[in-house]
Amino acid sequence: MKIIKSVFTVSALLLLISCMGFSKKEEVAKATFVPSKETKVAYFASGCFWCVEAIFESLIGVEEAVSGYAGGHTKNPTYRSIGTGSTGHSETVAVYYNPTKVSFETLVTVFYGSHDPTTVNGQHPDYGSQYRSIAFYKTAAEKQIIDAAIAKLNKEIYDGKIATEVTKLIKFYEAEAYHQDFERRNPNQSYVKAVSVPRLNKFKMKFPELLKGGLH
Numbered sequence: 001m002k003i004i005k006s007v008f009t010v011s012a013l014l015l016l017i018s019c020m021g022f023s024k025k026e027e028v029a030k031a032t033f034v035p036s037k038e039t040k041v042a043y044f045a046s047g048c049f050w051c052v053e054a055i056f057e058s059l060i061g062v063e064e065a066v067s068g069y070a071g072g073h074t075k076n077p078t079y080r081s082i083g084t085g086s087t088g089h090s091e092t093v094a095v096y097y098n099p100t101k102v103s104f105e106t107l108v109t110v111f112y113g114s115h116d117p118t119t120v121n122g123q124h125p126d127y128g129s130q131y132r133s134i135a136f137y138k139t140a141a142e143k144q145i146i147d148a149a150i151a152k153l154n155k156e157i158y159d160g161k162i163a164t165e166v167t168k169l170i171k172f173y174e175a176e177a178y179h180q181d182f183e184r185r186n187p188n189q190s191y192v193k194a195v196s197v198p199r200l201n202k203f204k205m206k207f208p209e210l211l212k213g214g215l216h
Helices: 002-016 049-057 104-113 140-158 190-206
Strands: 040-046 062-070 090-097 133-137 165-168 172-174
Touching (some): 049 104, 049 190, 090 104, 090 133, 090 172, 104 190, 140 165
Parallel strands (some): 133 165
Antiparallel strands (some): 040 133, 062 090, 062 172
């Protein structure tokens, strides 16, 4: 009986500090973002989108980052449906950036430098196909940059173990409003404190030269 209780307690704690453990769905007014004529969009998936969004929004040249779903085979996915792993989607962030201030190549560097690309279907503490690593491309030039980065990192750091999918973007679905800017709006939420903020701070220490306003 004690063993069963202990397993239940551990499972509950893991759920509490996992991205999927969040169930509060308060109404949040959707912010209006108007891209400039120079704005381009890149798409990346590397675990919980709350973390990924915060990382990219900290970069010089990034105008906005939007959490959503991509890489799947069903229409109009939701947070609940992608959590089953049956829709094929991965939690994905659309990164709106000014290419005169930050290049797609730099965004790819940030992508690989802010998560473990050798993990299959997950980023600790979140596991499942919805948390898999994907670098999306829209053009042949973007794919070439992604492929070159993988080849270099596999040779110099990861010994051929990168598990990131390289996938052409077909459709991006914006996530529910309460997911947008989640880390910024929920600084005291358990997952944000235990996972998101430490991941962001680790990234900031690694790439201080890329940050808006420098390291702080």
